Amino acid sequence: MNLRITFSTAARILRQLRHDRRTVGLLVAVPALLLTLLYFMYDNAGSTFDRIALVMLGVFPFVIMFLVTSIAMLRERTTGTLERLLTTPLGKLDLLFGYGLAFGVAAAIQAGVAVGAAYWLLGLDTVGSAGLVVLIAVVNAVLGVALGLFCSAFARTEFQAVQFLPVVVVPQLLLCGLFVPRGQMAGWLQAVADVFPLSYAVEALAQVGAHADPTTTMWRDLTVVAGAAIVALVLAAATLRRRTP
DSSP states (O other): OOHHHHHHHHHHHHHHHHTOHHHHHHHHHHHHHHHHHHHHHTTTOTTHHHHHHHHHHHHHHHHHHHHHHHHHHHHHHHTSHHHHHTTTTOOHHHHHHHHHHHHHHHHHHHHHHHHHIIIIISOOOOSSOHHHHHHHHHHHHHHHHHHHHHHGGGOSSHHHHHHHIIIIIHHHHHHSSSSSOGGGSOHHHHHHHHHOHHHHHHHHHHHHHHOSSOOHHHHHHHHHHHHHHHHHHHHHHHTOOOOOO
8 A cells, every 4th residue: 555646546536526516515515404404303302403413413424425435436447447547556455545535534524514514503512522523423424435435346337336325324324223222122133233333433422422521432432433444445445356458
């Protein structure tokens, strides 16, 4: 892995994103708009909005980055761009970590806008700091990027890439503890939930919502999510085949 090539790859992807206004709008504006919708749904519902919106600040980046990245990588595969790139000194990890870095920057902007809207426009109230929420949201977005890159290897069309959303993302949403606490689930469901990295992201956000200072549990959960993202990136690298010209 060459850091110079990795950063160069990240810069190329960011330039492509900058010229894609629809994708930029999806990344930046949609989470804030969805949070606004939640605000009016739970108007006069006490602390319900605070609890759900806090979790959604981690869920929205995960889902959106998974969708955007899986389709973006599929396009590079199907248009021949990926094959041409892999005939250069560009390494597999350079490419994938470049993607992770580029979309991590996009996720930081996305999380900053969404968290700013939630706290200062919609009145979100948490015991912990907004900075920790941004950090968790960014790490969770990178996890979505990594899983999207991995899943794109098994799709031949954009429609097939989208089909991985209910297979990979929806089960994690259902079992992450948002609807039912993991401790109240049936034993086998709890065991499955404990394997999903999104469960740890939700738990980390809950720790921020309940504690003024970062807790050991929060850092442990964040480490698990980051580790899962790295593993997914490495697995995605295994799906890339270098061809000679």
